[in-house]
Amino acid sequence: MTITDPRPAHHRAGFVPAAPRTGRLRPLGLDEVHITGGFWAQRQSVNRQHTLPHIGHWLEREGWIANFDLAANGSLAEGRRGREFSDSEIYKYLEALAWEIGRTGDDELEGAFRNLVDRVARAQEPDGYLNTNFGRPGQAPRWSDLEWGHELYCLGHLFQAAVARARTRPDADDGLLAIACRAADLVCEVFGPEGIQSVCGHAEVEVGLAELARATGEQRYLRQAQLFVTRRGTGTLRPIEWGQQYFQDDIPVRKATVLRGHAVRANYLAAGAVDVAVETGDDDLLSALVTQWDNTVARRTYITGGQGSHHQDEAFGEDWVLPPDRAYSETCASIASIMFSWRLLLARGATQYGDLIERTLYNVVATSPSASGTAFYYANTLHQRTPGAVPDPDTASLRAESSLRAPWFGVSCCPPNVARTFASLDALVATADAQGLQLHQFASCSIQTRLDNGELVALDVQTDYPRSGCVRLTATRDAADPWTLSIRVPQWADGTELVVTTAAGEVITTEANKGWATVRRAFHTGDVVELVLPMRPRLTHPDPSIDAVRGCVAVERGPEVYCLESIDLDLASHGTVSDVADIRIDVAAPVDDRNGQPLVRLVAAAAEPGRGLAWPYAEHSLEPAPSVSIDVPLIPYHDWAERGRSTMRVWLPMAAQPNLDASTTVDWGSEEPGGGRERETDPSGPSSRTTTGTRT
Amino acid sequence: MTITDPRPAHHRAGFVPAAPRTGRLRPLGLDEVHITGGFWAQRQSVNRQHTLPHIGHWLEREGWIANFDLAANGSLAEGRRGREFSDSEIYKYLEALAWEIGRTGDDELEGAFRNLVDRVARAQEPDGYLNTNFGRPGQAPRWSDLEWGHELYCLGHLFQAAVARARTRPDADDGLLAIACRAADLVCEVFGPEGIQSVCGHAEVEVGLAELARATGEQRYLRQAQLFVTRRGTGTLRPIEWGQQYFQDDIPVRKATVLRGHAVRANYLAAGAVDVAVETGDDDLLSALVTQWDNTVARRTYITGGQGSHHQDEAFGEDWVLPPDRAYSETCASIASIMFSWRLLLARGATQYGDLIERTLYNVVATSPSASGTAFYYANTLHQRTPGAVPDPDTASLRAESSLRAPWFGVSCCPPNVARTFASLDALVATADAQGLQLHQFASCSIQTRLDNGELVALDVQTDYPRSGCVRLTATRDAADPWTLSIRVPQWADGTELVVTTAAGEVITTEANKGWATVRRAFHTGDVVELVLPMRPRLTHPDPSIDAVRGCVAVERGPEVYCLESIDLDLASHGTVSDVADIRIDVAAPVDDRNGQPLVRLVAAAAEPGRGLAWPYAEHSLEPAPSVSIDVPLIPYHDWAERGRSTMRVWLPMAAQPNLDASTTVDWGSEEPGGGRERETDPSGPSSRTTTGTRT
Structure with a gap:
């Protein structure tokens, strides 16, 4: 395989994840844009210092890298550990390393990268096949479980890693690009026009093949991506309980009008389909994808930019099904959504794509990792009703449920996905x-x-x-x-x-x-x-079709969505109101901005003995009359759950009668209302400061 | 095994599913109460005429009965069909037949019953083991998968069937009771004090063993039920993604304060635990179960009586998580809830248990089967946003999702559960x-x-x-x-x-x-x-802690919850408003009762081009001003989806400004407002009848 680049000079790819041959805009890569400070530089630094070593540690510890060694030494069937898709985490980690090396020229990472590529290389079979879960004695045959096997999905991530490396270190002799090309050649043989007429249950190989075609000039890869995109939606996968839409195998891509099914799958597929559309000049396909983006953003996206509301199948709900509690909003779906939006932005040059990317970066991608960079949310709920359990920092979590951030997961797609995104973030600027x-x-x-x-x-x-x-x-x-x-x-x-x-x-x-x-x-x-840009806090109302947040508002400031965390509520009320369930927001009061932190006026009812202990449906409204008014600071949603167990909500129910007599409201008097992160809660604070408003 | 009944005469069991030895009330059985007409007699008749043959047909067709034949002839490992718990459906069907025979002396059913018992009998192994999914050559070993294997669960249903038969036909020589006792003896041996120190992932054997003890006088069965109840919650089952609460293995039964995890499991367990408590005089345990019932009803129960709000794990949500869309509210959970409530009613004699049983019977159990008795809901959503797909009457549905009722399911626990409940309904009166x-x-x-x-x-x-x-x-x-x-x-x-x-x-x-x-x-x-009883329609408000229905009311009349189905909306508005998403209820208008059917005043906004096509969060309220006012009949929730595809909602959002000028409202003038079930929609109706109210 000779690496060629037949594109005109102005489209020669820089250090970019996606380098379309045509389109309205040309992306600038890590070689042309360097983030130098501020919000994202801080996260890139944590990513380099803490997250990448953390991921490397867990990949070894869980045996997911060792699976490649077992493949090489022939003991895979007995010894393999991890889920069927664990290979992909190694590839995403390699991709993250490649970008970070490209960005910073980090020698330590370069060594880790080369070592890891060597171990992967030894597991590749002579014909190019590469997967530690299938095809060896004692394992299921290759391609025998396209619905759930994730073989092509894993290869898609391999291709993206190889492209990252080829673009950032075109002269490196590590061999990753050759590994990828051998695997891609096999895919084209096995799944080509005369091959298996099906697709992978989890889209991703499309975007990987298209980019590998761009990086190598090998048009067969692009044609294969096109084949996969075209086959999808023709019902080639076996029916499952959650319906063919889970796999996006219900409707051909060019006929669909909205994203549906598994939210990561849907967005990876859409990103790959944009690649195919722009490389092949397929304007109809591109136009269908634009419509899908529009409808998905208008009716199936959380205020955070998060997508996917079902826990059951990690899927989009129907239009307007956006519950804040049990929001799934998977971290990987947000990253896949950014990939889709970015490709449409390059193709069309419209600002709404950058708007959604910004929203998603600040409110989902930045929310997933802890400030320390060593714990993550997989799902990103918008409403935490009970203080979550504290995950053991030494145990992979079985659950995607939100509680506090967990160090690792049995299905750990999100941490390396965040890492590769942060390492290549300069390329989105x-x-x-x-x-x-x-x-x-x-x-x-x-x-x-x-x-x-x-x-x-x-x-x-x-x-x-x-x-x-x-x-x-x-x-x-x-x-x-x-x-x-x-x-x-x-x-x-x-x-x-x-x-x-x-x-x-x-x-x-x-x-x-x-x-x-x-x-x-x-x-x-x-x-x-x-x-x-005007950075005053804004009250934001949801479309009334979003039934789950009727009667609520959210607070935003700039690109950030804010939330009420019980810790601040407890501090501001001196413990008289300690749960986010008990408050209403007084929308008649202005939202103050104290040093960049929105301060809202909340009202709460005095505790009523017996409430919540009987049949909860009645002939009269059960809304208690508010009797306390408190000014409480909100925090950026991405910062929540950094101070221990708490309850939290983004959507704040509006007080039914917001006309509390303001003269009875006492500002809690601190220069730093409600305390900051540093301030300790003071449960012994004088209860006489509790203020009673007008009972309505 | 000699069948003895050591209880005093007044506690000699009639034809009842549950015959506690002590307690406040003595149940009257099918031999003492005969339902003779009306709402439930109609459903019992359909159950006998259509549902029971339908179930028998599908059990044969899917091969689930044939599994017992395969067991007898030694070809089980190769030929077995159905899920791991399919045996239980045969037992629930047998139980339904036993009650129906007991109730009516039906000869045709008696023949079917005996034939089926013969086939089951031949599959029982010499030591009493009976399960078609484990233990034979080529199958997983007995008791090797307590988390998911359902072996004890299936036996629990066998025991209940045998008790139904023993009580209704004590002199029958069919052998079912002997089969059950041999299996129960084995369970006591294998899981006794010196045996496997664990429990079944799906509770049910507890309630079965307790009743078998009552029916036979064999106290070992009761002690075994007690052992299972005591072991539960001590973490004997392996951790799973959804947490140990899925199995109720997170907290010992006597320490728990609310039902949690899988809603069917939770209620079967609670029912069995009440049996153990009352038979052993364990007042502490009974008191814990009373608290669990109280808290579950106060904070985790739908207005329909339905329980369980998660699709993912068919589980209870946290307190107040009761979304109407994506309500799971599994039919079997409602039946299990009735079993729990009924046992507390017998123990304590308080009316709130009968209240919940009535609510659940009318609004979940009666909702599941179609009027024809040959199609069923597995999950019972309270909000259908899009017209569901029409299930093929000749195909078992893979999905528990609500759409129209399906003839059968891959997991088909609900149809035979409904059948046994209807066949024994006289015993709840x-x-x-x-x-x-x-x-x-x-x-x-x-x-x-x-x-x-x-x-x-x-x-x-x-x-x-x-x-x-x-x-x-x-x-x-x-x-x-x-x-x-x-x-x-x-x-x-x-x-x-x-x-x-x-x-x-x-x-x-x-x-x-x-x-x-x-x-x-x-x-x-x-x-x-x-x-x-006062049967005027009532507007019902939810507790404000139920975030998902904030700002909404439901309409009830007597024990029935009503709903708005798009078909009636379309008829009443002559097609100008055709979706339940577009309406608000004017709560200032009285709810009329026309011949027992509530008639509500709804307002709707004129269609606004572009609404729902852009980012759905804004700095101002997006609630459109209503311009149309319509009087629309509601239907009992249990009757919905009988007239073809539709959208439906139980919870009706309240109009923000309910002060529409009533004088501009025109009653649509029909004697039969909105048409009845018979009336055809008239899309060509005069559009001039569309009424414009005061734009607010």
Whole structure:
């Protein structure tokens, strides 16, 4: 296999996960964008320092890497450990390492990477087959369980890892790309036009094959991805209890109007289908995928960007089925959703894709890992009713249920998926086109790329977003010709301003509408463009069709969804109201912003003896009249469950009668209302401070 | 094995499923109570005519009965069909047949029963072991999978069937009781004090063993049931993804405060534990079970009486997790709940148990089977968002999901469970104690029993309840001494009256409070007691802690929960409003009762182009202003989905501003508002009749 790149120079791939041959925008890779500080740099640092070693440790400890050694030494059938898809976690880990090495040139990781590739290589069979769960004596035959076997799924992740490596270290002699190509060749043989006329129960090989085609120029891989996309939905998989939609095998991709079934499968498939559509010029397919994205975002997506509301089948619910308790919102589904959105963004250049990516990054991807980077949510509930159990940091969790974050899972797809996303996050920040540069995500970073016209353009971006809404871009090179700088103005950002201060001292201020804010000029070193986003907290109402949150509001600020955690409630009420079930939000009161933290006015009823002890349906409303009013700080949803066991809710029920007499409300008086993370709860606090409002 | 009955005469069991040795009330069996007409007689007739043959047909067709033949001829390992618990369906079917034969003396069923018992008998191994899924060459060893194998569960159902037969045909020579006793003897050997120190993953053998002990006098069976109850909750089963609570193996029964985990398992276990408690005089255990019942009913039960809100593990949710869409509310859980409630009713004599039994019978058990008796709901959702698929009447359904009722399921526990419940329903109607008779359920029936004092008392009950609220009891024997007639007055029945008209013509009218309405006298033939229950439709509000139905009300009338089905909405609005998602209920308008059918005023918004096509969370309320007002009939929830595909909801969102100008509202003018079941939809109806209310 000779590696060729037949694409025109402007589409030569940088260090990017997805490099479409055509499309509205060209992605800038880790070689062109470097995140240098702020919210995401912090997470990238934790990812490198803690998460990657943590994953490596657990992959060894659980024996999932050792399965490759067993394959090589012939003792696989007896000794294999882990689920049928555990190989994929090694590949996602390899992909994360490849990006991190590409980003930082980390020698220690380079050693770990090469060592791991060697172990994988030894498990590959002479004809290219590579999977530790099938095909050897004592194991089920190859391809004998397409519904659940995940063989092609695992290979899809292998291909993505190989592409990451080939793009970031094209001259490396580790052999991962060759391993991938041998496996891909076998897939094309076995599942080609004359081969097995079916697909994998878990989509992913499509996006992997398409990218491998882009990275190698091997068009057979693209045709195979196309075949898989075309076959899907024709009922080639055996029926299961949850219906063919679980596998997206119910309706052909180009006929579907919305994502459905297993949310990770659905989004990986959609991402791969966009790849096939743009590489083959299949506008009908692309148009179907745009419709699917629109309808999924309009009716099947949580306010966090999370997708998938069923625990049972990890699947999308029907339209409007978005319960906050028992929200599944799997971390991997959010990452797959970002992959889908990113590919549509490159194809079409519209800002709604960047909006959803931002929302999903801040409110699902950032929520999954702990601040320490060594514990994770698999599912991301929006309402924790009882303080969760504390997972043992030394035991893989059997449950995807939310409680506190767990160090590892029996099905541990999420941790390495988060790791590869953080390690390649720089590649989601900016793109270029013939006219100039587009900034999609707001992070302190340096950007440098060569435009089509040969112009080398460079920017320095500084921001402490999302703490503040000021994003300051400074040109760091002189341009010979004018080019267009486009900045995404989020849907929520009513009243955004754009201030251009030229190196010469000229200041131009304009209102920036939602969508693209653009500046076209021959930028000079020192020209500054400032985007000033309004960061006041917002009350957000759900569509009334979302029955599960009727009568509730959420609080957002910038791209972040906020939540009420019982710890803050307990602190603010001095223990008189300690559960998030007992409060209502007084929406007539303004939501304050104290140093970037929203402060809401809540009302609560005095405890009524006997409530909740009898038949809970009655001829009169059982809503208790509020008698206490408290101002309570909310925290970003992604920060919850970092202070021990708690209850939590994103959606706050509105007080039926929000006209509490404000004069009876006492501010708890602290400069730091409700305490911060540092403040200890004071159960012995004076109960006389409990305030009684007007009983209505 | 000699069959003995050491109990005092007044506790000699009639034709009853549960015959506790001690307790507040003595159950009257099918030999003492005969349902003669009305709502339940109709269902019993369909059960006999259609459901029992239907079940027999499917059990043969799916090969689940043939598994016993294969066991006898030694070809089981190769030929077995069905799930690991399929034997239990045969036993539940046998139990249903036994009750039906006991009730009606049906010769045709007697033949089927004996034939089936013969086939079961041949499969029993010499040491008493009986299960077609384990223990033979090529199968997994006996008792090797206590978590999922269901061996003891299946035997529990065998024991219940054998007891049903032994009580209704004590002199029959079919051998079923002997089969059961041989199996029970083996269970006592294998799982006794010195045996395997574990329990079955699915409780049921406890209630079976306890009853077999009562029917045979064999105390070893009771001690074994006690052992199983005591072991449960000590973590003897292997951990699974859904936690030990799935099996109720998380907390010892006597320490638990609420039902949790798999809802059928939880209720079967609780029923068996009550049996153990009352037989062994274990008041602490009984008291724990009373608390569990109270808390489960107060915080984990649907308005229908249904229990279990998770699809994933068919389990109870946490307190207050009662989503109407994706309600699981498994039919079998409702039957198990009735078994639990009935045993507490016998032990304690309080009316709340009869209240829940009535609610569950009318709104879950009656909902499961179709009017034809040949299709069933497994899960009973309270909100159908999209018209369900039409199940093939010739195919066993893989899915428990609600859509239209299905003829059979891969896991088909519910149909035979419904059948045995209907066949023995007469045994839930009345009880006796030293003072007299208690009437728990309102059905036309004849009742005759001998009181402790030797007095033979007899009543004739006539009612068309729940169409009307009048229940007329006529004494059909003269009593020498006074005795007390007690009638349950349901919790919802504010304003009930009791009218006693003596044979001599004296009339005494009293108000009957919720709980027991009692009349004590030396009844004479022709004395009439009439209970007059208020049957006006009621608006019912949920406890505000049930987040999923915030801002909604349900409509009830008598014991029945009502629902809005799209077919009626479409008819009443002449097609202008056709989906239950689009309406709000105007709670300021009275709920009319037209010939027993509640008629509610709904408002709806004009269709807004673009709604539901964009991001569904906004800074302002997205609730559309209503512009149409319609009066729409509701139907009993148990009758829904009998007229083809539809959407449906029990919980109706309240209009935010219910002050529509009533003068602009037009009654659609039909004598039969919204049409009845017979009326065809008229899509060509004059659109000019669409009424526009005040836009608010």
